[in-house]
Amino acid sequence: MRTDGWIYDAYLESDNLTVWLKTTDNRTLKLTDTFPIELYAHQKKHSVEELESIIAEHPLANSTSIRSRYLEICNTTQSEVVQITAQPTKFRKLISDLEATGICVLYNTDLNPVQRYFFNKEFSIYNKFTVEYDEDHKITSLRQHEEEATPQLTVLKISFNHSEPFNKSILNSNFELISIPHEQRPAFYNMLRDNELTTSSNARILPGKIILDSETFDRLGIAGLDEKSKFANLPIGNVVSWGPARVIDSRQCYEAYKRKILLPSTRAGVVGNVLTAKEVAYTDRGALILSPRVGLHENVGELDFESLFPNIIVKHNISYETVTANGIQPTKTGLLTEITQQFLERRLSFKHQKNSHIENSIEYRECGQREILLKKLLVCLYGYSGSDLNRFGNVFTYREVNRIGRETVVKAMNIALEKNFELIYLDTDSVFVKKTNATYDDYQNLATKIGEETSFPISIANHYRYLVLLPQEADAEIEAARRFYGKLTNGQVFYRGIELRRHDSPIYLKHFQQQLLNIILEAENHDDITTQQLPKAIRFTVEVVEKIRSGNVPINELVISKMLRMPIERYRSLFPHVTAAVQLRQKQKPIKPGQLIDYVYVDTAQINPINRVAPAEYAETYDVEKYAEMLLDIAESILGVFGFMRKKLGFQSKSRNFLEELRSERTKEILMELNNLQP
16 A cells, blocks of 8 residues: 655654654554664774674674764764664663673664654655555555655644543544643643543553644644754654754754764763863853843844854854864864754745745745744754753854854944944844934945945844833843833834743733833833823823722732642642642642642732632632732833832832742742652
8 A cells, every 4th residue: 555645753662663644635544664773882892893793692682783984973084883783672771781891882872763763764854755555554665755845734722621521532533733732731631641541552642643732833833843843854743842952963863874973872961172261261251242221222223143153153164073172173064064054044945935925824924933943943053062962062163153153243343333323232143223313224234234244144123213221120230131122113012021921920910011111112202201101101000000909900810820830749838829729629629730720819918828819710809919019010120210119109119029029939849849859
């Protein structure tokens, strides 16, 4: 039998690889294939022939042979090593036995079986396949198509409520992806186990179904997930929950595998030259950030270098094997350079394709999803280059990119100053400048000049009519990076670093913040902000505080939602959401880790923590002073730069605002969870 389709998931079961295929005629097939695990051993004391003879006698080794491979990424000549094959269920034990003998160094030990399977077939980019299989659904032939095509997967979007009966039959419908809110996933898994809806296999909870959080799916869509799988060179189901580092490692291993470079274990960490403290101080300076000039600015241009660090890697051939403490060594194209160039070109291709489509069309959206995914991975490629988790990591690679990046943005800054622009903020690859009466064309001309002088593309990211650079929340005397808000020349309100988190903040306070921003930025000129809009914003704040204190705000708009990360019994501190969970359990409500706990502050003056909050569904009133304080925290965050203080309204100062309290609670909870994991 033969069919075309997309392999969207794969995992090991016993000694067989289970492969899930979505066919072009909308069927879902479960297929299997067999394959041996390959390992490599390099001798320590014996000759390669003697080492092969010793390993061949091991009962778990299927076969041995002598091969030529590069021991390290920086090697220019190959060495003879022993190639070992073993059954998938036996190779871990074989590795353990060989490591215990101490007679060899092992390579390619920590690739997972799916990586081994697809890397060995050397599929360059993950596309549609033609599959031939027998009546037992065993794969007899697997051929990759050359043309790219987005997998035609079906998505089921659900919002799981643990307190309501779950329609089990829905899981039998024809779909491959389940999109569910992140905070509901643990409870969903528990429900599946409690209702015996899961498989006995530990490979997948629901075979043939990929579960992912709805936030990820809404951001990336199938196109973005497909691009992620292409980068890792693995099926979507294998990478859907992977972070950038793991995706990048998979691509690097695949490229090294093609080049016949042996893969060291990630346990080895980064090996670098020993440096003195003085050498570290001069070479490890990171990216350049110049503190923002806190306050209100008018007519500001934000110029961003486009993929600065990836472009630096490509232009200067910066890679793990090309950079030493003495600089970049002339050599062939490096592994990191090749990967970066390949996916940088893909990102730019999608960016250009997107602009050729009608805005908000399906094609426009899919190109945007792929571009966003690649932009993130390309930035992480640079950061991951010096990580101690990177099996090829070279700290000098990371430092060299930073050095050239610093020189580039300093050059950009000096060009702006020479053109009589005023620098108000510089952050890594972004330059914020202003100039009285400067037009959009003036900023565009500046960007063109900088691009010509630095040889790196740079463009106008935003043109602000007004821009307010903020201090740190914890200390108004200290400038804060990436914390500002403003109004663009197109009328859009833009902000960064001040968003109230979706689940930690009541909707009423979020709406207040947005309205406050609209008021302060609705001005005809710079002076109107302080003379007219600021008084309006303060009056609005007073009105909302009075409404809060009157008790007339609907309680459902004051609900705070936080996820219960552990069983209640493991908590040693009564955080607000934990006390609310305790109350729910006392009312015979089922409470499990992963649940989102909705609560309201009812009386924070109570000595007993259990009486300070109430579950949202049982709250009949709210602590008017607590919510007034929370609202004033927001007002000070937005208006404090203009001199606004709650003292002027007759309120006492607070040592820290409620956002800091939430972050502190979150940190303590995570540390507590980690401590509970200790043996």
